[in-house]
Amino acid sequence: MIDLKLLREDPDAVRASQRARGEDPELVDTLLTADSARRAAIATADRLRAEHKALGRIIGSAPPADRPPLIEQGAALAAQVKQAEEAEEQAKAELDAAHRSIANLVQPQAPVGGEDDFVVLETVGRPPEFAFTPQDHLDLGEALGIIDMQRGAKVAGARFYFLTGLGALLQLALLQLATQRAVANGFTMVIPPVLVRPEIMAGTGFLGAHADEVYRLDADDLYLVGTSEVPLAGYHSGEIVDLHAGPLRYAGWSSCFRREAGSYGRDTRGIIRVHQFDKVEMFSFCQPADADAEHRRMLSWEREMLAAIEVPYRVIDVASGDLGSSAARKFDCEAWVPTQGGYRELTSTSNCGTYQARRLGIRYRDADGRPQIAATLNGTLATTRWLVAILENHQQADGSVRIPDALVPLIGCESITKSSRVL
Template identity: 60%
Template sequence: MIDLKLLRNDPDTVRASQVSRGEDPAVVDHVLAADAEHRASLASFEAKRAEQKSLGKSVAQAKGEEKQAVLAQAKALAGEVKELQASADAAAARAVELARSLGNIPEQGVPSGGEENFTVLRHEGTPRDFAAEGVDVQDHLAIGEGLKAIDMERGAKVSGSRFYFLSGIGARLELAILNAAMAAAQDAGFSPMITPTLVRPETMAGTGFLGNHADEIYYLEKDDLYLVGTSEVALAGYHSDEILDLEGGPLRYAGWSTCYRREAGSTGRDTRGIIRVHQFQKIEMFSYVTAADAAAEHARFLATEEAMLQALELPYRVIDTAAGDLGQSAARKFDCEAWLPSQERWMEVTSTSNCTTYQARRLGIRERGEHGTEAVATVNGTIGTTRWIVALLENHQQADGSVYVPPLLRPYLGGLEVLEPVR
């Protein structure tokens, strides 16, 4: 949630934010009106309530007839107070609901517009010239099937479309990626966490995923639990309603979890292979950081992700996501996109968001500051996921269907330097 004080003092900034996100700036005025209404009704409730309390105290002292009179008066007051409270509560609920619909305010420099309006910050590495090498490019599924690493057919048989089995070297490769990512995160100061993948409604709502993303989320009605689409959910909930001590620097966690996504709006998109699936694994970095240091922490996340992609010898570009594609909580988002030779396009492999205080305010995560408690900032980012198998197989494929293993992963694959096809 956005800071209501900021909204009152500087509504123009919030209006501009709405415009850059491609959303309605008039919502700002609706929020302001609802907020004013709330405060007015709150004031009249509080005044009446104070009156009731002081009268209530005199009941105990009063005697005889006088007591009867006071009691009657108090009874009448109680009814009024109850009504005023109800309308104040209702006004508060309206104001909060409206305020919550406002997305975070994009950082300076974020391009405005929608999904296609991103800025490319830089390219790292060079895509191979497969033609020159005499390699007939195969897509990750063809390579994966050659290695007997990926089995989509049986995945569909057992669980339906967008499910798969990773078998043999495929399973080992995923574990290698995740373990290497976990180790890299740990080296960067992140504390390893294996998180719950089912969370309660409060947790899911608190992280802001029940807004725009609601359709993306699996829900278990019988148990009133949600399946997480990323361990960010659990890691953000981890310190909810707490006052943190960030004197010693940010609290950094690396969460390992399976992630579940319904992919409701993406029928027909990335249908082949494991690029877009209902279930995958991911190592997610997550930091709780003093608001003033959030941008620096965000840069650190990006650097850590890039170091990982470089160690895996993957050519990639970094994009600065446009305001309309940030999602509710982020103020800035950098994606790293690896080259996908079979489709000659870029494919998202990491995404790091600076949510500033937006997520933490909603979750009640604070620290002690100069003027009492202040909301902390949260930053999240990918450091390894199942999808990386796609990038690795395609970029490191050889003419004979084997796949080169970058040195970083070898210790996690028993020293293997090349993945050989299975005949």
């Protein structure tokens, strides 16, 4: 949630952020009204409670003959207190709903616009030039016996798959490399729950406009996570964390689940957009003043991983209307996919400022020992989709795929060939 103090001091900045996101700026006025109503309800309830308490002292010291009318007055006042407290609770609920309807404030540096209005910050490497007609990752994967979409659909439905043999080993090698890099950069490795409670899912901002993307287990009132960002954000919910020594960094390895309800038939071929995948996700808690620098560090760690798998990529500054409700700014790294003749997202790193931590009650103590709201950031370090870029960019004329040097020690071979196929 956004800072109500900032809302009161500069509502126009919040309205501008809403417009930049393509969202309703009138929600700001709704929130301002709810904020005023809540403060008025609290003041009324506090005043009536004080009057009731003072009357109780008067009744206690009054002569017995004078008490009956005072008691009657006290009963009437008690009824008013109860009514005021109910109004106070209602006002708090309305404020909470209005507060949660406002997305995070977009950083001024972020480009304004929609999905196609990103700014390319840098392009790294050149797309490969093939002396043959390149195959897409699915044709390669099926020919090499490492991806099986047909049996995935038979077992679980569309957009599910099996990774088999060296395909499974390639993913494990990729994720293992990501964990090694994460630990070397000061992250604590975590294997988190992939089912979370509603308050944790809502706290990270995933139950807003895109709630239909989330799988829910109705019988247990639990949600399957679409990223380990969610349980990692909830790890310190309701706590005061120690940030005196710098950011607290965690890297979560988990399976992730997305309904892809809003994909409208895009990328139905292969493993680019699927319902289940594995990912290593970075997550950082830091002081708000350190968040921008931490964001740049996360981007640099993502770039190191992309360099390790030897694929051309570009870095984009995501436009305001494509940020998602929790992010104030986001950088994506998009790898070249030869058969699509374009770049596709492999990593995303978001600076969420205090938005998630305010919802989840995560604080730290400042230099004076006073509790303050922490900042949170997240970023992808490796995921199943990376196999698409590896297979397509490193394919050879004979249908084999060269393994990037950094992964060779982890997978145990230098290439995937038809002769190495595992049925």
